[in-house]
Amino acid sequence: MDIVTAQEMYERDQAAAEAGLAGTMLMENAGRAAAYDLVKHIQKSDRIIVWIGAGSNGGDGFVIARTLLNLGYTAEAVQVVPDEKIKGDAAVHKQIFQASGHTVKKWTDVEDAEGYLLRADVSIDAMLGIGVQGDLREPYKQIVQHCNEASLLRLAVDLPTGVPADEGVEEFTAYKADYTSVIEAPKLSAFLQHTQPWYGQWSVVEIGIPSQVSPAVRRSMWTVEDVKRTLPSRDDHSHKGSHGKGLVIGGSLLMPGSAAMTSRAALRSGAGLIAIATEEGAVPSISPYVQEATFVERETMELSAYDGVAAGMGIGRGADARALVHHVVTHTKGPLLIDADGLYVLKDFLGKLEKREEPTILTPHPGEFAHLTGRSIKDVLLSPFSLAEAFARRYGVYLVLKGPSTIITAPDGEQRVDVTGNSGLAKGGSGDALAGILLTMLMQSESMLDGLSSGCVLHGHTADRVVQQGRSKVDLLATDVIEGLPGTFRTLSSSIT
Ligand SMILES: NC(=O)C1=CN([C@@H]2O[C@H](COP(=O)(O)OP(=O)(O)OC[C@H]3O[C@@H](n4cnc5c(N)ncnc54)[C@H](O)[C@@H]3O)[C@@H](O)[C@H]2O)[C@@H](O)CC1
Ligand SMILES: [K+]
Known part of the structure; x- marks a missing residue:
């Protein structure tokens, strides 16, 4: 619509x-x-x-x-x-x-x-x-x-x-x-x-x-019906390589959960393989939650060996994080999603994004978008459609501006709005889960804009379903949403079950 x-x-x-x-x-x-x-x-x-x-x-x-x-x-x-x-x-x-x-x-x-x-x-x-x-x-x-x-x-x-x-x-x-x-x-x-x-x-x-x-x-709503219509089907003859090999660059000793949730959400959304590049000391906290993932070292990771890379969650905002994201932006050849702390440190070299040939996806909330644009949060909330469009065109990126109405903008200015979800998502961890879902969608979808829009709806719709089925908006956790994804996929398409 x-x-x-x-x-x-x-x-x-x-x-x-x-x-x-x-x-x-x-x-x-x-x-x-x-x-x-x-x-x-x-x-x-x-x-x-x-x-x-x-x-x-x-x-x-x-x-x-x-x-x-x-x-x-x-x-x-x-x-x-x-x-x-x-x-x-x-x-x-x-x-x-x-x-x-x-x-x-x-x-x-x-x-x-x-x-x-x-x-x-x-x-x-x-x-x-x-x-x-x-x-x-x-x-x-x-x-x-x-x-x-x-x-x-x-x-x-x-x-x-x-x-x-x-x-x-x-x-x-x-x-x-x-x-x-x-x-x-x-x-x-x-x-x-x-x-x-x-x-x-x-x-x-x-x-x-x-x-x-x-x-x-060139602006429309994206709903559960659109997700049903466009969600990639899973071929009976597929193998793990068919569904995307993704890399999550995130987490740290003090923030291991972020990378864990992004990775688990990516796998729960159907990714074939997920590797995690994190601080060595964080591995013991992450691996029990996401046993299907493998780990790679940040110093030696092969950025171009993946179908998609998601970076920035829980990496901190210091000089190391900045150098890490700079390296990732300048060396990743495939689609690259940047979230959370990654967006914070990206501000200093935004211009590098214009040089990327494969899609770049940024997933800020209004505060992060205000930081990236140098505007106030109030300005962002007053004019999110035009600011998002101008930014996406200027840097040639897909922008997922999160909020009660999430606005997804393509580099050519086309926009989608997702209104699913509830106030239970206004919590730490929600963005990490969304980044994982989006990582999988960007590896699997023929249309990047469709895939990202569907990822947002999958996340919000799952939060709504989980709340209807017993959780409340008060106690809902990001991990509940991740564990609610199987129920969402079951209800979306008979070809998926
Ligand atoms: N063919 C059409 O254009 C159709 C229009 N439709 C209806 O028409 C509406 C738009 O019609 P209009 O363009 O006439 O606009 P409105 O009906 O919204 O209002 C126009 C009137 O409001 C006055 N006005 C403007 N700002 C004011 C203010 N701050 N304080 C007091 N008065 C103020 C203007 O002087 C003018 O008389 C739509 O919202 C919709 O409801 C529907 O009937 C569908 C078809
Ligand atoms: K009216």
């Missing part, structure tokens, strides 16, 4: 119009689709207010109110702006609403706003959508404040009023939705840490724009 900016959404509407789907038709489709989606959250006995703003989001509101009344719900349409502001397609639908025998109520006629809201059970916000610019003006602001304080179910259409569609906007006042029915495609703000909570739960309603006419968007 595509993820769009406001501009891309307008281009899509425009393309539909050129194909003959007039704005009024799309509005009818959007309003009806949203109404049928929203009623899943509404009881027949509920008293509903539909708030209608000045633009096309308000136009959707007239269609929604008419549809709800047709279905026998108790709904009032409240127009929050003067009549002359209702124009174009929205005016057409206002007229249809009135010609159907319904009355449009005006916000200016509402006396005792608090009492009015107290009598309602459900509020449907069709005030503003992707057209919002700057902070809310009146009367939107006071209506939003009243609604946010009232104890009613808050539903929204396309976006909660006031939430910007795009990234980069820090300050705004917005309607706090419990649920949002998103029109046609999710907007960037549905995935950002500071805007996503305003949506509540959300899902997307399809409004009839033919995909053939939609301008291509």
